[in-house]
Amino acid sequence: MAAGTQARPSARSLSWRQFKAILRKDIVMELRTKEMVTSMGLYSLLTMVVYQIALSQSGSAFDPRQIAAGLLWLAFLFTSMLGLNRSLVHEQDQGCLEALLLAPVDRPVIFFAKAIGNLVFLLIVEVLTIPVFAFLFLQGGGYGGAWWMIPTVLTAGSIGIAGVGTLLATMSVNTNGKDFVLTVLMVPLMYPLLLAAVSATTAAVLGGDGSVDQFWAGMGGVAGYDVIMLLAAYALYEFVIGA
Amino acid sequence: MTDVYTTDIALEVRELSRTFGVRKALNKVSFDLPDGAFLSVFGPNGAGKTTLIKVLTTVTVPSKGTARVCGLDVVEDAVELREKIGLISHNPLLYPDLSAEENLQFFAEMYGVSDVSDRVRELLVSVELDHRRMDLVRTFSRGMLQRLSIARALLHRPDMLFLDEPYSGLDPHAMDILDGLIAQVRHDHTFVMISHDLDKGLELCSHALILAKGKVVLFDSKENIDPDEFKATYRSTVGMGVA
Numbered sequence: 001m002a003a004g005t006q007a008r009p010s011a012r013s014l015s016w017r018q019f020k021a022i023l024r025k026d027i028v029m030e031l032r033t034k035e036m037v038t039s040m041g042l043y044s045l046l047t048m049v050v051y052q053i054a055l056s057q058s059g060s061a062f063d064p065r066q067i068a069a070g071l072l073w074l075a076f077l078f079t080s081m082l083g084l085n086r087s088l089v090h091e092q093d094q095g096c097l098e099a100l101l102l103a104p105v106d107r108p109v110i111f112f113a114k115a116i117g118n119l120v121f122l123l124i125v126e127v128l129t130i131p132v133f134a135f136l137f138l139q140g141g142g143y144g145g146a147w148w149m150i151p152t153v154l155t156a157g158s159i160g161i162a163g164v165g166t167l168l169a170t171m172s173v174n175t176n177g178k179d180f181v182l183t184v185l186m187v188p189l190m191y192p193l194l195l196a197a198v199s200a201t202t203a204a205v206l207g208g209d210g211s212v213d214q215f216w217a218g219m220g221g222v223a224g225y226d227v228i229m230l231l232a233a234y235a236l237y238e239f240v241i242g243a
Numbered sequence: 244m245t246d247v248y249t250t251d252i253a254l255e256v257r258e259l260s261r262t263f264g265v266r267k268a269l270n271k272v273s274f275d276l277p278d279g280a281f282l283s284v285f286g287p288n289g290a291g292k293t294t295l296i297k298v299l300t301t302v303t304v305p306s307k308g309t310a311r312v313c314g315l316d317v318v319e320d321a322v323e324l325r326e327k328i329g330l331i332s333h334n335p336l337l338y339p340d341l342s343a344e345e346n347l348q349f350f351a352e353m354y355g356v357s358d359v360s361d362r363v364r365e366l367l368v369s370v371e372l373d374h375r376r377m378d379l380v381r382t383f384s385r386g387m388l389q390r391l392s393i394a395r396a397l398l399h400r401p402d403m404l405f406l407d408e409p410y411s412g413l414d415p416h417a418m419d420i421l422d423g424l425i426a427q428v429r430h431d432h433t434f435v436m437i438s439h440d441l442d443k444g445l446e447l448c449s450h451a452l453i454l455a456k457g458k459v460v461l462f463d464s465k466e467n468i469d470p471d472e473f474k475a476t477y478r479s480t481v482g483m484g485v486a
Contacts, residue, residue: 014355017352017355018352021352022353025341025345025349028341028345032340090340094334094335094337095332095334095336096338098302098330099330099336099337099350100353101301102302102328103325104326104354104355
């Protein structure tokens with residue numbers, strides 16, 4: 001029976017079906033193997049412990065809350081690289097990426113589905129890490145900001161990491177030193193996002209006068225980065241995945 | 244086997260070139276293939292056979308020249324064309340951590356198949372894997388993987404099938420099963436098959452093509468081919484090196 005004989009769904013409904021199918025497939029495979037969340041979660045928690053050891057001799061005059069936000073985002077950045085590479089390596093196993101490219105799917109649909117999957121896994125790791133972070137670094141002075149500040153900045157920052165990271169992981173997956181290539185590309189590109197996210201997170205951790213203004217200024221930077229970089233990733237993905 | 248091709252053109256390749264850096268993987272390849280034909284493509288390693296398939300299946304874009312498959316341009320009409328073609332490769336193009344049924348359901352969603360459950364069940368029965376439908380693909384033998392790969396390629400009822408060394412690594416029993424499956428769909432599909440097995444390729448084909456160093460050395464219909472001369476021509480290309 002020829003292809004044209006079956007009823008064709010509209011382009012929009014087909015794209016939505018494809019998006020859901022890729023996302024569901026990634027989540028089912030992760031639930032089955034637990035490779036990404038386990039390795040990312042362990043790495044993130046161990047990083048927190050290493051930070052704590054590194055700061056253990058800093059003396060009582062030093063308030064670790066001043067640098068806690070930076071340490072947190074560094075941990076999440078490096079943790080995300082671990083997962084981002086794995087999410088694309090899965091697609092390369094037994095030529096699955098080629099099978100995906102053979103399907104009548106708009107490439108940006110693949111990008112958004114992979115990016116949302118990576119975002120979900122990163123957020124799960126962050127939810128697991130935050131209590132440990134609070135226990136190790138916020139015990140002295142406590143948490144100064146409103147409760148909603150941390151989830152807001154973590155979600156917004158993670159959107160940028162997952163979006164840009166998915167694009168860069170796709171670029172690096174066919175290279176010989178994929179881990180090295182991803183790191184070299186990702187760290188400089190993440191600089192503006194880290195700067196804004198660390199500023200907003202520091203305001204949330206320290207609280208006090210003017211912290212809400214500083215938080216929203218940082219959030220403006222994070223949101224601007226997300227919009228610009230996601231649009232750029234959307235526009236470039238077809239070229240990158242077909243290269 | 245009776246040839247069933249018509250005077251309509253299924254594959255129209257004109258001056259097709261694909262370069263990777265300075266290397267010309269395809270160099271001004273031109274030929275026409277009638278609808279319903281079975282083309283066997285031969286050539287030494289590095290001759291450009293896989294690149295030709297990748298261009299014709301829209302996975303790779305050509306550097307120069309044009310190709311129309313089922314009347315659609317491989318660059319301009321790529322998304323529409325992907326609905327009309329299927330690929331069976333020596334790589335299974337299946338997710339090892341999904342079951343046979345989950346793999347077919349995923350690809351059915353990607354192709355917008357309207358009757359997913361019925362179609363998946365029908366194909367699993369036809370490739371004799373219905374009893375293993377819930378098992379993870381990573382537990383399958385090479386022959387089972389290839390049968391499931393055929394089911395994946397036929398899910399969306401394509402008009403043209405591309406076979407990239409489909410017999411590679413199969414035992415004689417699995418080869419017989421693959422022969423049977425190809426025979427089942429032979430009458431209403433056009434085939435393009437890459438093969439290193441001259442006898443098998445010539446047995447199945449209605450047309451034959453020899454590529455060497457990215458160029459067409461020979462293209463003709465089977466009735467015009469003398470098997471001994473053909474094999475001698477093929478052997479003369481083996482020492483020609485990589486394109």
